[in-house]
Amino acid sequence: MKAITKAAPLICSFVFLGGCASPFRASFDAAKYDKMSCVELNVAMGEVAKEMSATAITRGKVAQTNIPSWLWGGRRVASTITARQSAKIERLRQQEAAIAAVRRSKC
DSSP states (O other): OHHHHHHHHHHHHHHHHHHHSOSSOOOOOGGGGGGSOHHHHHHHHHHHHHHHHHHHHHHHHHHHOOOOTTSTTHHHHHHHHHHHHHHHHHHHHHHHHHHHHHHHHHO
């Protein structure tokens, strides 16, 4: 009974993280950065960096979670969430590179 009460928050976090990890891929429009001023580009770069950091922290927490062996499919769910977070970080890196390229040419 003690193991179930300890695992309940873990199971709930997987359900919430699994629901937040949508299969739809959010894309970004690199052309919109050409229209931004230097200040707006700096703000956009900061927002992307903040989101990338939060995603990396979440990915690390999920990857380091000690999943009980009796929880069937738990490791598979954790690896799926980790892979989705890694893909999101890669998209954010591409977005950051697009912002940096426009910033170098404008500012």
